[in-house]
């Protein structure tokens with residue numbers, strides 16, 4: 103079976119993890135700080151706060167911005183549910199904006215339409231690995247004095263007009279789940295140039311405790327205060343050792359993913375009714391996903407049949423994502439219903455994600471292309 107996504111682990115990764123397992127610190131030790139430092143250097147941002155998932159990172163970001171009951175946060179209809187769930191955790195209301203039909207990135211016009219006096223933030227999702235239109239989103243955010251957050255879980259290493267993802271929003275969130283560009287098993291990070299927000303997130307990930315054990319040891323005192331409730335969202339040192347090792351291969355991973363995308367582009371260019379999502383020229387794409395859009399009218403077979411037949415041939419594909427507001431929870435709690443974001447709903451019936459990971463072999467990419475050409 104060729105999966106749609108997969109991690110790569112080499113001997114260096116294994117050695118790095120084993121070394122930490124034999125050390126004094128399994129968690130909250132030096133590797134966490136080192137990983138944060140290296141990610142912030144790579145991205146060119148001042149602060150990085152590591153946590154134990156991308157979802158925890160989104161939650162920390164929403165908390166740092168004081169999202170609470172009565173507040174609205176605009177999120178795209180097409181994203182992983184965690185983007186909206188993080189707003190729900192804080193008691194806020196997710197407001198779903200439609201996406202651009204060609205890229206499935208949040209549509210700034212739809213964002214503009216959904217701004218209200220209650221809007222606290224916009225969360226942009228760099229769907230598939232392509233950065234959103236951050237200049238337009240920044241203008242809307244500034245005009246309305248609200249925050250701009252990047253859910254950059256798909257786009258580590260991508261750039262927009264020469265600027266690195268991680269520097270484009272007030273807070274940017276990454277995931278290190280095994281299908282992402284680098285992995286720590288489970289893990290995530292929030293980066294920001296705002297030191298105050300970073301400090302708040304460091305407390306949030308550690309029960310809300312005001313001074314961590316390092317600071318207490320330095321002061322020679324057991325005493326600490328909790329002035330706001332937090333969680334245990336800490337990541338372990340052995341995970342961070344893995345992340346550090348993986349980070350060393352990020353550029354290589356991105357290049358490979360772009361090569362695989364080019365192979366798909368070339369191999370499928372003359373297939374009628376199935377087109378890749380549009381890639382905008384002023385961006386470096388991180389290709390977390392390679393998404394094909396199947397026109398169910400023009401194409402000889404429909405999307406669902408392509409999914410089934412690829413699966414029967416041992417090729418794993420996926421659909422990213424069902425518009426979040428169509429999940430029962432959101433329909434029941436927020437009274438959302440179909441018709442809310444027509445572009446997203448139409449896309450949901452036509453998209454399919456082909457196998458995309460940096461460890462995929464050329465033969466496997468060729469097999470996927472051949473299978474698809476055969477089916478269509």
Ligand SMILES: *Cc1c(COP(=O)(O)O)cnc(C)c1O
Nearest residue numbers: 155156157182184255277278279
């Ligand atoms: C992976 C992902 C997340 C959540 O990350 P986890 O590490 O799995 O919690 C959030 N948003 C998007 C867009 C993602 O792809």
